Each structure stands twice: as C-alpha cells, then as structure tokens.
Amino acid sequence: MSQKPTLKILLCAPRGFCAGVVRAINVVEQALAKFGAPVYVRHEIVHNRYVVETLKKKGAVFIEELDEAPDGRQPVIFSAHGVPKDVPAEAERRNLLAIDATCPLVKKVHLEAEFHHRRDLKIILVGHKGHPEVVGTMGQLPEGSVILVESAEDVAALPFSPDEPLAYVTQTTLSIDDMSAVVAALQARYPGIIGPHRQDICYATTNRQAAVKAIADKVDAFVVVGSPNSSNSQRLREVAERSGCKTSQLVLRADDIDWTKFEGIKSLGVTAGASAPEVLVEEILNAFAEKFELDIETVTTATEDVSFPLPRQLREEVA
Structure with missing residues (x-):
C-alpha cells in the first residue's frame, strides 16, 4: 500500500496552447519544411523557452533584430506578439523573405x-x-x-x-x-471615449482566467505552467491568488518547483499559459506523482474550436 499522501488535483480546461500559438509554431515548422534550415525568427516566436529550444533543434535561429539575419531568401519570421511597422519595412528594403506569424x-x-x-x-x-x-x-x-x-x-x-x-x-x-x-x-x-466593438483581450486569455477563477477557492495551492516572461501566464498566477488561493507558483519545468510551497497540501489547481505545451503539464503532474498519490479531476469551463490559417507564403505547401 502506498505511503504517499493523497493529493486531489483539479486540472483546468481549457489550458495551454491557444490558436495563435499553434499557428505561430506551425509557421516556423512549415517554413523549415518548405525552405530548409536555417529559418530566422525575430524574438521568441512565443514566450516559452521549451518551445524555443525545441524549434532551435529543428533549425530555427532566433535573433533579436533583423540586422542579424543574412541577406538572401531564407525566411525571417515575425513572432506571434506582432512587430512595429518599421520591421517589415526594413525586411522589404533588404529584400528578405518575411513571414508574419503575428496572432490574428x-x-x-x-x-x-x-x-x-x-x-x-x-x-x-x-x-x-x-x-x-x-x-x-x-x-x-x-x-x-x-x-x-x-x-x-x-x-x-x-x-x-x-x-x-x-x-x-x-x-x-x-x-x-x-x-x-x-x-x-x-x-x-472621458465619457465619450470609443472602445473596441468586441473586447481586445483574446478568447484564450479570457477562458483560461475563468477556469482558474472557478477552482481557485477550492484548492490549497495552484501551479501555473508557463514562462516567467509570458504575460498571460503571469496573469493566471495573479488571478489564482486574487480568487482565493493562498499559494500559487508559476513554473516552466518540474525542476523549477519550490516544494516548500506545497508542504501539507491536500488539493492543487493546475493550469498552463497559452504558450505552454501539454508535455510540460504532464511533466509537472509526474513530478507531483513522485511525492503524492494523485486523484486528478478535469474541470472544464469552456470548449475551444478556434483555428487560424497559415500566412499566404506557406498555405500552398500545406495544401
């Protein structure tokens, strides 16, 4: 019989990759398939170090500015976060093959x-x-x-x-x-100020925050899987705390877990930022399984079926 204490895990759904992140990663992978390595990516394609390192192994080269990309027709991809107009203008001046992975x-x-x-x-x-x-x-x-x-x-x-x-x-x-x-x-x-016809905060951010709010006061602690420089992941951690969870931690990998925060807990909420892959959620759950007997329940607050087409330069290849 197991001597490990039981830990009830409430696993948020939806969590993890949003449609914009899926599209951005697909842009890099399809560009590599179509044009071959190297493919240059200005800034992190999404804010997740695991994703970036995985793409590096496949032949993506991450650069800070366009002047680091050599002249020629190897693609230069703009990240999902969007770029100022002077960036594509510079790419056009240099006759670079620019592919825009900005989230729609x-x-x-x-x-x-x-x-x-x-x-x-x-x-x-x-x-x-x-x-x-x-x-x-x-x-x-x-x-x-x-x-x-x-x-x-x-x-x-x-x-x-x-x-x-x-x-x-x-x-x-x-x-x-x-x-x-x-x-x-x-x-x-400013009573006359004009706002968006539909709010600008994206559906994925809204859905993930709502899922966290639904369970935050029902668990002793919360883990958000994501990178420290990911805005939506940081917001999920904050939302958990504001919604009644006393302890929350943002972690990228299992090695980042501060176990002192989880001593004596009987329940745990788990979610992932929109740029965190499910493989990292599994890694975190496996780390907790080494110390606890897990009882996992998925709590679903929304169903997502959003997808975005690839940029024009890559659609032919996929078709």
Missing part, C-alpha cells in the same frame, strides 16, 4: 488603432510597458500617436480634456479584472 487577434488591435488614427482620434493603449505586443501595437502609428496606460492612476494623469476625441485599445493578454478597472477609469473621466 493582435492584428485586430493593430487595425483598430489604425482605424481610430485615420479618424483623428487620440489613442490610449491599456497594456504593460515594454511587452513585445505593446511595442508592436504602438509601432503601428507615428511616434506619439498612442499613449500607454497601465493603471487607473495613469488614467488620472492623462493630459486630455474630458471632451477630447479619444479611443482605447488593449493588450490581448491582460488580466480581465485589471483591464476592467482601467477601462472603467477611462470611461469615467
């Missing part, structure tokens, strides 16, 4: 910002300073056209008059609660 839901935000700009509205972006998606969105328009706010306090410091023509867009991977607080502050100060 991020592209939607870019198009919204451009639409508002054409109508002479001043644009406010709700997001996290320095995040690649925010850099890419702000880079769609001339410098100074987009003002970034991160909090309700930032809204209070905005220089615009209450009747100034304004619009807002948001980063797609924010905490829904944080975003709602900032948007409420914007609408209170």
